[in-house]
Amino acid sequence: MSGIVTYIDIPVAVIGLLAVHVNHRDNKLGQILLIDALRRMIGISAVVGNHTVILGPINESAKNFYSKFGFI
Template structure:
């Protein structure tokens, strides 16, 4: 059974070429950009490896620093806040088709919540933000407590760090 402890940073020798989540854009990004971005510090990719073949990747999530405009938040959350607001950006989350429906996304998202809270305690961050690719992804994030930033033209979704902490994420 995979746990948060099995999520680890992407390694150079991980088999990115055979990863297939069913979406060409996510596969291509993982194969072409994940390692380069990791090495340049642009983003960090975390993977859930197969326990018996550690270079085989069951799923990945990519995080980066980011910002959102204060005006995209509900009025009740804008008062006395900086503009722009610092956030952790969840850039991609993908699960190999062979492992979809097996809880891999749950483990990756739980790890992401933990990472986001840790980052917030280290450098400050208001929320974890993502840009869902479609309505299925939007529904997935909504089930996990994300809300849509309605005024945002990209319709990003967010969950506040304080709400993650209140739910017990450390």
């Protein structure tokens, strides 16, 4: 084995898309949605067995948003 870990080897939870309409930005809705999603993932982690959360930001703005919460 090459030492490369794939997603198949580690149970993960994936946030596919988390978005707030442009008319409702800057009022903490994105933060509220992210926290709610993470709380739900924690709640089911004992059943599902996920060890991490993966997301793919759609653009630089989304990348900057997620980085504020410690995502890399």
